[in-house]
Structure formats: structure tokens, C-alpha cells
Amino acid sequence: MAATLGRMGMSARFSGEIVQYYARFRRGYPPAVTDRIVEAFGLTADDVVLDLGCGTGQLTTALAGHVGTVIGMDPEPDMLSAAAARTSSNQQPILWVLGSDRDVPVLGRALRPLGALTVAVAIHWMDRDALFRTITPMLRPGGGIAVITNGVPLWLHDTDWSRELRSFLHAWQGRSPSACQTDAAGLRLNRDALTSAGHHVTETTVDYAAPLSVEDVVGGVLSAMDLPPEEERRRFAAELTQRLRAYAPMIEDVSVTLQLAVPR
Ligand SMILES: C[S@@+](CC[C@H](N)C(=O)[O-])C[C@H]1O[C@@H](n2cnc3c(N)ncnc32)[C@H](O)[C@@H]1O
Numbered sequence: 001m002a003a004t005l006g007r008m009g010m011s012a013r014f015s016g017e018i019v020q021y022y023a024r025f026r027r028g029y030p031p032a033v034t035d036r037i038v039e040a041f042g043l044t045a046d047d048v049v050l051d052l053g054c055g056t057g058q059l060t061t062a063l064a065g066h067v068g069t070v071i072g073m074d075p076e077p078d079m080l081s082a083a084a085a086r087t088s089s090n091q092q093p094i095l096w097v098l099g100s101d102r103d104v105p106v107l108g109r110a111l112r113p114l115g116a117l118t119v120a121v122a123i124h125w126m127d128r129d130a131l132f133r134t135i136t137p138m139l140r141p142g143g144g145i146a147v148i149t150n151g152v153p154l155w156l157h158d159t160d161w162s163r164e165l166r167s168f169l170h171a172w173q174g175r176s177p178s179a180c181q182t183d184a185a186g187l188r189l190n191r192d193a194l195t196s197a198g199h200h201v202t203e204t205t206v207d208y209a210a211p212l213s214v215e216d217v218v219g220g221v222l223s224a225m226d227l228p229p230e231e232e233r234r235r236f237a238a239e240l241t242q243r244l245r246a247y248a249p250m251i252e253d254v255s256v257t258l259q260l261a262v263p264r
Contacts, residue, residue: 014055014076018227023056023082025219027150029120032206033256034062037116040202040260041144043067047115052101052131053122057083057094059148064092067115073107075100101126104134113140120148123190124181132197136263144262145199147190149182151254154212154220156182161247165217168243172236180224182257190259199261206258212250214241 014022043049047067051060054072056079063070064087072094074080080096087094099107108114117135119126135145155166155177169177179186187203194201212220218237228236244250 013226014074015078016227018223019056019076019078019082021219021223021227022079023086025216025223026056026058027210027254028058029062029148029150029256030206030208031062032208033059033148033258034066036204036206036258036260037063037118037146038066040146040258041116041262042142043115047140047143048111049116049118050104050107050114050135051118051120052104053119053125054083054096055079055122057086057096058150059118059120060094061087061092063118064094067093069093069095071095071097071107073097073099073103101131104131104138108134108138111138113143114138115140115143116146117144118146118148121150121180123147124186128190128193129196132193132199132261136197136199139263142262144260145194147194147259147261149186149257151252151256152182153177153180153224154217154252157252159250159253161212161217161244161250164243164247165221165240168240169221187257187259194259194261198264200264201259201261204258204260206256207253209251209253212252214244214248214250217244217250 043066045068048069049063049067050071050073052073054060054074057072060070060072072083077098080098084096132145155162155169156179191201218240
């Protein structure tokens with residue numbers, strides 16, 4: 001099911017072809033991540049959870065079996081279409097809503113209190129201070145906010161394959177690739193904003209190791225870039241594939257961080 005709140009298609013960064021890379025190559029979340037969220041806020045089949053910046057639904061679909069309804073909300077129609085396509089064949093209780101952090105107040109007026117707001121790999125695109133203040137009165141007693149990173153970007157691992165990737169990207173882009181606020185400074189921004197909005201914050205990680213093919217790395221990196229035109233993209237993929245071949249098979253140590261906040 002899909003509904004529209006307005007404010008569509010905010011940036012080319014998350015529309016068009018990039019969505020296919022996102023849907024195919026971005027990792028989902030292991031059960032331990034949803035378990036921590038469910039435990040932190042005592043979520044049950046009576047709860048509604050808002051997954052804001054849901055993208056192609058990685059966390060939304062993982063949460064769906066644990067609560068009454070998950071609202072996957074994102075300002076990008078292409079992201080939502082790909083998310084809805086993943087779930088069209090089953091009966092998961094998910095409502096896909098087109099809207100951004102700025103639409104949350106309108107949504108709140110239409111809903112009963114939320115069990116949780118989840119924001120996974122998307123908070124850096126939002127006005128977090130305004131969002132946390134807006135959402136707080138929309139939470140049911142015991143409910144809370146989970147801000148999640150899905151580990152650090154592929155180019156920031158302490159491994160030979162990641163160092164090779166880092167040096168390749170540095171040469172390709174003429175600058176160091178960013179941490180996308182998955183680093184200590186980014187986590188501090190969330191913690192400070194949650195604390196200022198009147199929350200008590202606890203932090204935890206879910207750590208696991210997963211295999212990565214060269215294709216996974218190339219696709220994952222492309223999903224995080226301003227997608228170059230096709231010919232340049234092919235050259236990028238061919239050169240990076242060549243550089244990484246020597247490191248296969250690769251392993252990624254994924255450390256998902258969860259900042260779990262409840263009103264004080
Ligand atoms: C990197 S994706 C994260 C997708 C997914 N939550 C995950 O864990 O993989 C970031 C998403 O945030 C969305 N986004 C960007 N600005 C936003 C905003 N102001 N409000 C809500 N979502 C936003 C983008 O459209 C994109 O789908």
C-alpha cells in the first residue's frame with residue numbers, strides 16, 4: 001500500500017538507476033538488530049513504527065514481522081517503488097509513504113502514538129534537532145527513537161582490500177571518500193541532538209562478519225556515489241574490479257551501531 005504526503009523527489013542522489021544498485025547491493029539487517037530495537041522499546045503487535053528514510057526497505061522489511069504496522073517513509077518515489085516491489089508478493093503489514101522528515105508533523109496528527117521512530121543510514125540528510133523534538137510527543141509511553149548505522153562504508157575498513165579501495169577512490173575522485181557520519185563525530189551529533197530533545201541515550205553494536213564478492217564491492221560503492229554516466233561507470237567498474245581481484249574472497253566485519261533513545 002502506498003500513500004503520498006507531498007514533497008517528492010528531493011534529490012537526484014536517490015532516484016533513477018542508483019536505486020537498483022541500492023536495492024541489490026546494500027546490506028539488510030540481521031535479526032539481532034531488530035531484536036535490540038524490539039527489546040529497547042517493548043514493541044508488540046499493537047505498535048506502529050515509523051522507519052524514516054526507509055530507502056528500498058532494508059530495515060522496514062526486517063521490522064515488519066515484529067510489530068503491528070511499519071510505515072516506511074521516504075521522499076524519493078523511486079526508492080519507495082523498489083521497496084514496495086520487494087514486498088508486493090507477500091502480506092507484510094507495511095505502509096509505504098512518500099514524505100521527508102519535514103512531513104512528520106502532518107503524519108503524527110493522523111496517527112495514534114508510535115512505538116518507535118527508526119532512522120537507518122539516513123539521519124545525515126535530515127534536520128535531526130527538529131525531527132527529534134517533533135517526534136518525542138508522538139511516542140507512546142516507553143516508546144523511543146533508534147538511530148542506526150549499517151557499519152562504516154566499505155572504504156573505511158582496516159583491511160588490505162579496503163585500503164586498496166580507499167586509494168582507488170581517492171585517485172578517482174581527487175579527494176578522500178567521506179565517512180557519511182558513521183564515525184565518532186557523526187554519532188556525537190545524534191547523541192547531542194537526542195539529549196537536547198530530552199532523551200536518555202544508550203548505545204550498542206551488533207557485530208558480524210559477512211563475505212563480499214568483488215561485484216558486491218563495486219555495486220556497493222556505486223550505490224553510494226553520484227552515479228557517473230554509463231561509459232564512465234563501466235570504466236570505473238572495470239578498473240576497480242581489476243584492482244580488487246587479488247583480494248578475493250573478501251570478508252567485511254560489519255558493526256551495526258544502534259543509538260537507542262527514550263524520553264527522560
Ligand atoms: C542511504 S539511504 C538508507 C536506506 C535504508 N534506511 C537503509 O538502512 O539502508 C538514505 C535514504 O534517506 C532518504 N532521505 C534523504 N533525505 C531525507 C529526508 N529529509 N527525510 C527522509 N528521508 C530522507 C533517501 O531518499 C534515501 O532513501
